[in-house]
Amino acid sequence: MRIGVFVCHCGSNIGGTVDCARVAALARDFPDVAYATDPMYTCAEPGQAAIEEAIHEYRLDGVVVASCSPRMHEPTFRRTVERAGLNRYMFEMANIREHVSWIGKDKEANTNKAAELVRLAVEKLRHNLPLAASQFDVNKRVLVIGGGVAGIQAALDCAEGGIPVVLVEREATIGGKMAKLDKTFPTVDCSACILGPKMVDVAQHPKITLYACAEVEEISGYVGNFTVKIRKRATYVDWSKCTGCGACTEKCPAKKTPDAFNEHTGTTTAINIAFPQAIPKKAVINAQYCRQLTKGKCGVCAKVCPTGAINYAMQEEIVSENVGAIVAATGYDLMDWRVYQEYGGGVYPDVITSLQYERLLSASGPTGGHVLRPSDGKEPQTVVFVQCVGSRDRSIGRPYCSGFCCMYTAKQAILTKDHIPGAQTFVFYMDIRAPGKMYDEFVRRASEEYGTEYIRGRVSQIYPDGQGRLVVKGADTLLGEQVEIKADLVVLAVGIEASKGAVNLAEKLRISYDNHGFFMESHVKLRPVETNTAGVFLAGVCQGAKDIPASVAQGSAAAAKVLTLFARDKLESDPQIAQVDIRRCVACGKCLRCCPFGAIKETEFRGETKAQVIATVCQGCGLCTSTCPQGAIQLQHATDNQILAEVNALCQC
Amino acid sequence: MNDTVDLNRMRDTAFTAQVEALSGQNISACYQCGNCTAGCPAGFAYDVQVSQIMRGVQLGLKDRVLRSRSLWMCLSCSTCSQRCPNNIDVAAVMETLRHMARKAGIVSVPKMEKFWLSFLNTVRLFGRSHEIGTMVLYMLRSLRLHTDVDLAPTALAKGKLGLLPHIPPGGAEPVERIFTRYKERAQREGVRP
Amino acid sequence: MSVLDGKELRIVGFLCNWCSYGGADTAGVARATQPTDLRIIRVPCSGRVDPLFVLKALFNGADGVLVSGCHPRDCHYAAGNFYARRRLEILKRFLPVLGIDERRFAYTWVSAAEGQRWQHVVTAFTRQIHELGPAPRLEDAEPLLKVADMALTALRPLGSGQSAALDELKAAIRSKLPELDCVIGWQQGRDAAHHVPLFMRKPEDVDKLVWGPFNVNNPAVYLPSFKGKKVGVVVKGCDARSVVELLQENLIRREDVTIFSMPCEGTLDMGRVDQALGRYTAIDQVAYDEAGVTITADGRAQRFCMADWAQGKCYGCATPSAVLTDESFGASAPVEAKATTPPELAMLDAMSLEERRAFWRGQMERCLRCYACRNACPLCVCRDYCVSDSRDPHWMTQEDTVKEKLFFQTIHALHLAGRCTGCGECQRACPVGIPILALRQQISRAVGELFNGYAAGMNPQDVPPLLGYAVVEENIQEQDWK
Amino acid sequence: MKYAYYPGCSAKGSSKDYEMSTQAVCRQLDMVLEEIPGWNCCGSTPAHAVDTELSAALCARNLDIAARQGAQLLLTPCPSCLSNLRAAAQRMEKPTFRQRVNELLDEPAAETFPEVISVMQAIAREKENLVKRVRLSLKGVRLAAYYGCLMSRPAERMRFEDPENPLLMENLLAACGAEMVDFPLKTACCGAAFGIPERAMTARNSGRILELAVRLGVDAIVTACPLCQMNLDLRQTQAGRAFETRFHMPVIYYTQALGLALGFTQRELGLHKLAVSAEGLLNKLDGLRRAPAAEGGQS
Numbered sequence A: 001m002r003i004g005v006f007v008c009h010c011g012s013n014i015g016g017t018v019d020c021a022r023v024a025a026l027a028r029d030f031p032d033v034a035y036a037t038d039p040m041y042t043c044a045e046p047g048q049a050a051i052e053e054a055i056h057e058y059r060l061d062g063v064v065v066a067s068c069s070p071r072m073h074e075p076t077f078r079r080t081v082e083r084a085g086l087n088r089y090m091f092e093m094a095n096i097r098e099h100v101s102w103i104g105k106d107k108e109a110n111t112n113k114a115a116e117l118v119r120l121a122v123e124k125l126r127h128n129l130p131l132a133a134s135q136f137d138v139n140k141r142v143l144v145i146g147g148g149v150a151g152i153q154a155a156l157d158c159a160e161g162g163i164p165v166v167l168v169e170r171e172a173t174i175g176g177k178m179a180k181l182d183k184t185f186p187t188v189d190c191s192a193c194i195l196g197p198k199m200v201d202v203a204q205h206p207k208i209t210l211y212a213c214a215e216v217e218e219i220s221g222y223v224g225n226f227t228v229k230i231r232k233r234a235t236y237v238d239w240s241k242c243t244g245c246g247a248c249t250e251k252c253p254a255k256k257t258p259d260a261f262n263e264h265t266g267t268t269t270a271i272n273i274a275f276p277q278a279i280p281k282k283a284v285i286n287a288q289y290c291r292q293l294t295k296g297k298c299g300v301c302a303k304v305c306p307t308g309a310i311n312y313a314m315q316e317e318i319v320s321e322n323v324g325a326i327v328a329a330t331g332y333d334l335m336d337w338r339v340y341q342e343y344g345g346g347v348y349p350d351v352i353t354s355l356q357y358e359r360l361l362s363a364s365g366p367t368g369g370h371v372l373r374p375s376d377g378k379e380p381q382t383v384v385f386v387q388c389v390g391s392r393d394r395s396i397g398r399p400y401c402s403g404f405c406c407m408y409t410a411k412q413a414i415l416t417k418d419h420i421p422g423a424q425t426f427v428f429y430m431d432i433r434a435p436g437k438m439y440d441e442f443v444r445r446a447s448e449e450y451g452t453e454y455i456r457g458r459v460s461q462i463y464p465d466g467q468g469r470l471v472v473k474g475a476d477t478l479l480g481e482q483v484e485i486k487a488d489l490v491v492l493a494v495g496i497e498a499s500k501g502a503v504n505l506a507e508k509l510r511i512s513y514d515n516h517g518f519f520m521e522s523h524v525k526l527r528p529v530e531t532n533t534a535g536v537f538l539a540g541v542c543q544g545a546k547d548i549p550a551s552v553a554q555g556s557a558a559a560a561k562v563l564t565l566f567a568r569d570k571l572e573s574d575p576q577i578a579q580v581d582i583r584r585c586v587a588c589g590k591c592l593r594c595c596p597f598g599a600i601k602e603t604e605f606r607g608e609t610k611a612q613v614i615a616t617v618c619q620g621c622g623l624c625t626s627t628c629p630q631g632a633i634q635l636q637h638a639t640d641n642q643i644l645a646e647v648n649a650l651c652q653c
Numbered sequence B: 001m002n003d004t005v006d007l008n009r010m011r012d013t014a015f016t017a018q019v020e021a022l023s024g025q026n027i028s029a030c031y032q033c034g035n036c037t038a039g040c041p042a043g044f045a046y047d048v049q050v051s052q053i054m055r056g057v058q059l060g061l062k063d064r065v066l067r068s069r070s071l072w073m074c075l076s077c078s079t080c081s082q083r084c085p086n087n088i089d090v091a092a093v094m095e096t097l098r099h100m101a102r103k104a105g106i107v108s109v110p111k112m113e114k115f116w117l118s119f120l121n122t123v124r125l126f127g128r129s130h131e132i133g134t135m136v137l138y139m140l141r142s143l144r145l146h147t148d149v150d151l152a153p154t155a156l157a158k159g160k161l162g163l164l165p166h167i168p169p170g171g172a173e174p175v176e177r178i179f180t181r182y183k184e185r186a187q188r189e190g191v192r193p
Numbered sequence C: 001m002s003v004l005d006g007k008e009l010r011i012v013g014f015l016c017n018w019c020s021y022g023g024a025d026t027a028g029v030a031r032a033t034q035p036t037d038l039r040i041i042r043v044p045c046s047g048r049v050d051p052l053f054v055l056k057a058l059f060n061g062a063d064g065v066l067v068s069g070c071h072p073r074d075c076h077y078a079a080g081n082f083y084a085r086r087r088l089e090i091l092k093r094f095l096p097v098l099g100i101d102e103r104r105f106a107y108t109w110v111s112a113a114e115g116q117r118w119q120h121v122v123t124a125f126t127r128q129i130h131e132l133g134p135a136p137r138l139e140d141a142e143p144l145l146k147v148a149d150m151a152l153t154a155l156r157p158l159g160s161g162q163s164a165a166l167d168e169l170k171a172a173i174r175s176k177l178p179e180l181d182c183v184i185g186w187q188q189g190r191d192a193a194h195h196v197p198l199f200m201r202k203p204e205d206v207d208k209l210v211w212g213p214f215n216v217n218n219p220a221v222y223l224p225s226f227k228g229k230k231v232g233v234v235v236k237g238c239d240a241r242s243v244v245e246l247l248q249e250n251l252i253r254r255e256d257v258t259i260f261s262m263p264c265e266g267t268l269d270m271g272r273v274d275q276a277l278g279r280y281t282a283i284d285q286v287a288y289d290e291a292g293v294t295i296t297a298d299g300r301a302q303r304f305c306m307a308d309w310a311q312g313k314c315y316g317c318a319t320p321s322a323v324l325t326d327e328s329f330g331a332s333a334p335v336e337a338k339a340t341t342p343p344e345l346a347m348l349d350a351m352s353l354e355e356r357r358a359f360w361r362g363q364m365e366r367c368l369r370c371y372a373c374r375n376a377c378p379l380c381v382c383r384d385y386c387v388s389d390s391r392d393p394h395w396m397t398q399e400d401t402v403k404e405k406l407f408f409q410t411i412h413a414l415h416l417a418g419r420c421t422g423c424g425e426c427q428r429a430c431p432v433g434i435p436i437l438a439l440r441q442q443i444s445r446a447v448g449e450l451f452n453g454y455a456a457g458m459n460p461q462d463v464p465p466l467l468g469y470a471v472v473e474e475n476i477q478e479q480d481w482k
Numbered sequence D: 001m002k003y004a005y006y007p008g009c010s011a012k013g014s015s016k017d018y019e020m021s022t023q024a025v026c027r028q029l030d031m032v033l034e035e036i037p038g039w040n041c042c043g044s045t046p047a048h049a050v051d052t053e054l055s056a057a058l059c060a061r062n063l064d065i066a067a068r069q070g071a072q073l074l075l076t077p078c079p080s081c082l083s084n085l086r087a088a089a090q091r092m093e094k095p096t097f098r099q100r101v102n103e104l105l106d107e108p109a110a111e112t113f114p115e116v117i118s119v120m121q122a123i124a125r126e127k128e129n130l131v132k133r134v135r136l137s138l139k140g141v142r143l144a145a146y147y148g149c150l151m152s153r154p155a156e157r158m159r160f161e162d163p164e165n166p167l168l169m170e171n172l173l174a175a176c177g178a179e180m181v182d183f184p185l186k187t188a189c190c191g192a193a194f195g196i197p198e199r200a201m202t203a204r205n206s207g208r209i210l211e212l213a214v215r216l217g218v219d220a221i222v223t224a225c226p227l228c229q230m231n232l233d234l235r236q237t238q239a240g241r242a243f244e245t246r247f248h249m250p251v252i253y254y255t256q257a258l259g260l261a262l263g264f265t266q267r268e269l270g271l272h273k274l275a276v277s278a279e280g281l282l283n284k285l286d287g288l289r290r291a292p293a294a295e296g297g298q299s
Helices: A020-027 A045-057 A070-083 A097-101 A107-126 A149-160 A191-204 A247-251 A291-295 A300-304 A354-361 A405-419 A439-448 A502-509 A548-566 A590-594 A623-627 A640-650 B013-023 B035-039 B050-059 B062-066 B079-083 B090-103 B110-126 B131-142 B152-157 B173-189 C020-029 C051-059 C080-098 C115-132 C166-179 C219-226 C237-248 C270-277 C343-349 C353-366 C372-376 C402-415 C425-429 C437-450 D016-028 D044-050 D052-068 D079-091 D095-102 D119-125 D127-133 D168-175 D199-215 D226-234 D236-242 D254-262 D279-296
Strands: A003-007 A033-037 A062-067 A091-095 A134-137 A142-145 A165-168 A208-211 A214-222 A225-232 A317-323 A325-328 A332-334 A351-353 A382-389 A424-429 A453-456 A459-464 A470-476 A481-487 A489-494 A496-498 A536-538 A570-573 A578-580 A600-605 A608-613 A633-635 C011-016 C038-043 C064-069 C105-109 C182-188 C195-200 C231-235 C257-261 C283-289 C292-297 C300-305 D002-005 D032-035 D073-076 D115-118 D142-146 D220-223 D251-253
Touching (some): A003 A107, A033 A045, A045 A062, A062 A070, A070 A091, A070 C020, A091 A097, A097 C020, A107 C038, A142 A149, A149 A165, A149 A191, A149 A325, A165 A214, A165 A225, A225 A325, A325 A502, A351 A354, A382 A405, A382 A481, A405 A424, A405 A439, A405 A489, A459 B079, A470 A489, A578 A608, A623 C080, A640 C051, B013 B050, B013 B090, B035 B050, B035 B079, B050 B062, B079 B090, B090 D044, B110 D044, B173 D052, C020 C064, C020 C115, C051 C064, C080 C353, C080 C402, C080 C437, C195 C219, C219 C231, C219 C237, C237 C257, C353 C402, C372 C425, D016 D119, D016 D251, D044 D052, D044 D079, D073 D079, D115 D119, D119 D168, D119 D254, D142 D199, D199 D236, D220 D226, D226 D236, D226 D251, D251 D254
Parallel strands (some): A003 A033, A142 A325, A165 A208, A325 A536, A382 A424, A382 A489, C011 C038, C011 C064, D002 D032, D073 D115
Antiparallel strands (some): A134 A570, A459 A470, A578 A633, A600 A608, C292 C300
16 A cells, blocks of 8 residues: 655644654654655645645555544545545544644653554554445435424425425424414514414425324334334314314313313313314314213214214324435423422412413413413412523423523513503513523513513522412522512413423434433534434424524524435435445344344345345444454444554554 | 622632532532522521522632621521522531531621520430520520520420429430530540530 | 653543544643543444453553543434443453453543543543553463362252153153254263263164263254254253353244253363373273262272362352253252352452463463364354454454463453353363353353343343443443542 | 330420320320330430531430331431431441541441331321221311421431422321311421520511411411420410411321320320410310211211
8 A cells, every 4th residue: 555644733733732744754664654744734725735746646545644633624635535536435534633732732742642643544544445335316205293383494495495295293283382372572473473374384385294183103214215104193083074164162062171272271172173273273072071982972063063074983093104304393391390399389370381371361362362360360460470490400300491481581571561551570580591683672671661570589489378369489689688579470481391202203213312302413513403313304492492583493404404415316325334244144133133223134145144234224333343243244444453453553562 | 898809819719619528519509599598487587698608608708608697597497408409408508607617616696506505515414405404504605584484484384394304214424425525526626616 | 653651651542433532622622731641543433342442452552441432312323332331341340350450441421512521531541540550461470370279069959960851851852853853962972971962863863862960061052053954952951041042142043943951960070070080091880879970990980079070160050950941851959049159250359460360371371272162152153254263353363372362262251241151161172271261250240240130041032231221220330530 | 016216305395295195196006106215315406506426426326226226217206306317327328427426426336227207107107097096087177287397308318208298297187087278388497496596587487387377277287396386386476476466376286186086185185285275176176076966966
């Protein structure tokens, strides 16, 4: 082999504490090194050109660049050697900046270490082989999981881009949490008015197939070629016949059915359409409360339905869809705040969640938009808002900030004044997080124009005073005093958690999730929409707390990623994947058992069972390689021999 | 007191570290939410609120913290610890600070110490606590002769207060030895017993 | 080229590309000063780190090895670090038996954002290695050849097995033989005091079948070579566990194998027996009594009481009857439920690290590199493609050094991690009698400690612990770097 | 069943009624409470307020006595004793601390101590037995359970139900027929520890609790703590003065309430020792019992 070594000075970044010329000189004595030099800036245009020239001039068939982290410039230099006609995998990097010059003070030790790292890279390179990517077809359809505002945005953008979309929603209607909101900050415009048209677009778009009351059951396949099984729950209403006229809901006698859409602030009927703007606007029977289904007698809805859509015998159904990409937009749920026994643990009717308060504010809510407190239906005069209930609280294992509570609390305080001009509002807060556009101004309006009293401190206890009001015991840390308020209504800004079932879905998607069930993006800053499973993208709060504008932006971003992926007819698979040596394989299945991606299958080879890597599924972790005792499955570009070469370069006594 | 807090001069990080070590609590975890203050049943009698004491410890304002009267008014009810969102055992910090103050000879509310010592004296003498004994000793120490005398008639009438101390069958000597050893050790280590 | 003499020690790091390598980068970007000893090898995932890489480095002069991956749950590959944690923890507990201080090896988790933590880990680990000083080399140890004798009591009475229902067994084999290609058992070998494997294909072959303490071979070793054929196998309790393990690993199929079993009363340590018999021309007689056997060779009679002359593994054997069987005859004496340390391991336990190095140095000098250990192992299924003589992957050189020879043993032991049933065939087959089983036993002990008493070869449905993981490992206490 | 028993000093003084009723109830449930011999004061709040090691030494001596008797469990009626004994046992798990404490003792304390639990927890284990032996139901009586601040906090030390909302007392009394209100201040501090040196603080905290109980319309506050009982009962006038009112709220021990249900007389339960008489409650009970008898003649 003829290897060229380029020891970068990176200005004084490396050259300051490493004798680069000496490293290059030492490198000339390493086996197979035909050329070594120490350029000032290797990644700059002239530096890259110099590599290309050297490859031609010295007939190099491999290049080592000793400079910054490969996480920074490996792709850059791979392209450089490729331009000069080498295979991109005949290139190695030695990280002598982040791992040497920036962390060590002793120039002699640094120089020595840099030379060793170059030697390590040279030894690795001597065991490298040219690798080539293979190509496969893409099924240009996308699955969007979750019909909240993020999912709706992703679905609409993809559909507008010409891509058929399958949208799966667990609830009876799309719209998610945003559909439950009365108004939105910082403009205080009506949530239903801005979300409604988008929901209708979803319903009417020819490219979008919507499954409501449905959940993803199983996912198999890989980027470009996923197969998804979707479980459609029994709604007991044939939606192809249901016109959404609502005749059934008027006549249904089971009027004590819990109203999940209204966050249990009221009750509804067993057959029900979630809210007037529901999409799809179809009735659904709640089997637990339906008299026909529980007791076998009633049948009122079937009698009154003008189209004969009621079908009490309906069974759930599994449908299969083939897609090339998946957007997860499963949103969030409120945490179960009843762990706060000091706030009553849910037994005081006038201590409610912020989402319940939205329903009380909303004209389509159970009180028709009049703020009436649950216990006695009276208008509250003193309303206390408590922030960070279940956020930033390590004692209950929720150290994170839920992100948008500060803003909606300000909004709710403003709306309270709009509804009850004489009301006094208090907000207990720890820090106000209002970094968005026009956000801080909005919060200040709440206190300056709407007279909301902001009190910096947490609330220790909330309890009834025995005279119909609630005692709120808090602190004003700015005053350095204990404070106490008698409130008519207390609204808790309850923290968010990943939506129920998120972890289960993550396992199906084979994507990572954090300790709290939020899905992990590929890179916190630079790949915030991608996951580590190719072809799976994230949108909205399922990835972490965010407000509506950010959710919508991420929905669009996810759609852009899907469209980018689908811009090509063929996809290339990364050649850095595992490969089976058929002779050595004894078909013991150990690799197959531990592969995190299900990328290994059994195959027949001349009558014998052998392992086979599904190239498009393999992600290149190499777990199989370190599992196989026979050494029969080798991760390309990180084979046993390549790593051994590195170990031997360092340790050889 | 109203002087600018000169953080270059007044910060005593060793103090913060010592409080952390003795109490076993991570003081830097406190983000000043005020929950401890909010729930404190003695807060109204404090000169410095609990959360402010925590802040003082964070900043290493040793003198200000150890001189606080609040340390002596803490009821040790642990409401603060129970509700701390950062899992800090605030009551343990308060107790640690009180012990540190005592050892440094700073007793901002002497009557509290007097009461405790009176109580412990009866325990030392009789092996068990004795209400009237405690009260008499306390009145003598604090010169508060009127203390609770209004209650005594009722309590005596109801047979709630025994005039004679109740001494364990084996005598009070084993308990007295504990106190003696404790006192000796405290003297050896040069701290206030 | 090497580390700077006197200043640095040789420390190798294996870092996953996604988290820890990024964390080290972050530390660099933050100019977080660190000791310069560490050299980093970038791997895709901590799950890619074969524990043998670590051993290779340690054998070849590394003074310390550090593996770092993504935090549990944050693995770029979802679960790679979970597998790594189990394997590396086993490795950590394996090192001392070789005479290597386990503090020379550490594994931890550092995310790409945790530059500070990385700086802290590197500094602390480097300090730890400097406190330990340069690693002593195996070759520098004074060879120690002595093998200590351990006093032993068995968990059940050992005996000569002569009350076994051999005739019924033979009848059963005869009746099944027509459906089977072959039944594997034992027959008399060169004389009545040595038994060898028997392959019964015809009814008259069955007459040759023998039972007793000379049946030392593990017939399970032959099963994989019969893959696809219908085969019967006569097993002792220990052999049955090998069969179960082979089933668990898909190396044989349940429907192809018929298991005949009788409770075993122990087998003789033929190494010691042969030594006691010395050179002889002919065996005159082998007479069995209830508790032992008397061998008369060249007119000289010697009695071998099973309680004293059994193989080491027999004393702690808790499964004298087959754990899985199709046809079984007779029941074993009750077994005392008690955890025991195998004698080979107990001997090493009693040694200091230095003595253990000296021990292996001395023992490995005697190794002939004949690979009889490998060939006798029922779970060594690579056979023609053993990594010991392979170029790709090229784990070992052909150099005849103590280091390479011991490295082969560690390969074998680690490849058997969580799989070795402790049948001891490797040690029995060793022509020079090196107690190599101890290495496997140490790993099995670690597996048992870590995975709630897991023992290999007990149930074909078990998931071998190293092919699985738990998000929270109850028994693994990770080093905290405070 | 036999239990090792640590009564605490107040049992011999200010809370003789607690002791009487506890003994009576336990006797009825076949629970034999055997006082550990030669026990001493746990040091209560003053000891740990002054020094943790001294406090632990006083406790350790008692734990040691119980341990040497071979007890697995040690019962105490008093939450303050419970808290101190448990704290000492917990702290002494740390070898350095144990060493310091042992230096104060005649001889080093036993390596393992019995677990200390409240008598209430032991009675709760006998709940079925209790229900069977109820002779006079408390039906119609409205009670507020008040645990005080020490019983359930700190949670990891006390391991006594939900630290904010324990329900053990409610369950026991409800099993006897009583109507238990949700009492949000059930674990609030009454300030008893400072009853002597800092009356204002005590009056204010006690007053809050009494005020809420009055508003909730209960017939009595039921407590498990001798300090709380004495404070809320004996100092009720002081608290009333601070709140510019006159409270009349009986504060009884839960064992007294259980004792009534089990058919003991007022005297057997020490109810005559209350400063604020429970006559109203007792009359109500009597009335309630007579009423159904008059109506249907059933017993």
